[in-house]
Amino acid sequence: MPASSTPKVTLYFAPRSRASRALWLLEELGVPYELRVLDLTRADQKTDELLALNPMGKVPIVTLDGHPIWETTAITAHLCDVFPEAGLAPKIGTPARADYYRWLSFGTGVMEPAFMDLVKKHEVNTRQAGWGDFASVKRAIAAGLEKGPWLLGDRFTGADLVTGGTLDFFTMWAADQFADIPGLDAYLKRLRARPALRKAREIDQEVFARQEAAHAS
């Protein structure tokens, strides 16, 4: 992509939130971006300006030349295509692309709601609920990690950012619920060793500390 057509990337971000995956994505892509920090405790995400970008009033939101994209999976899928040099998405129409779509969908569309049901003790009919039960989710993750080192085999992709990033977050919250998934510890170690994830964590921590200091003053 010629430099002149590189879109301006802005991430609307809050620390310790689901926006951390989008921050990690931008670090993996290695593209310049502007970080617009929101304080969720002050409801910055519900201002008219922000609701015009995302009517859900949630982060992350990424704008590309002002065009808003929200939902982590959509952000990841689109940015991996817009910045193909990073090699985070398999070629369209290939079996690897099909697997990539599956893991992109699975992280936020299946694993997250099944995990929330479990920890919040929601009673759902898992035959009717589109995301199923947590035992099935764990079986699917174990099958996905069998080959390794990444969900698509040899290649780290946006799917590891979404599903792996969600696993990274949930296992920090409730490690015991994931303890019996073969291969998961090694997979998480590989994810956490990635320089882009480490950098995103540092930024997250700095922003969090600034917000905490502002709340205390």
Ligand SMILES: N[C@@H](CCC(=O)N[C@@H](CS)C(=O)NCC(=O)O)C(=O)O
């Ligand atoms: N499905 C969305 C979830 C986004 C989301 O729930 N973000 C939370 C932070 S973890 C948020 O912005 N909450 C603020 C609110 O709802 O007011 C995604 O994956 O991007």
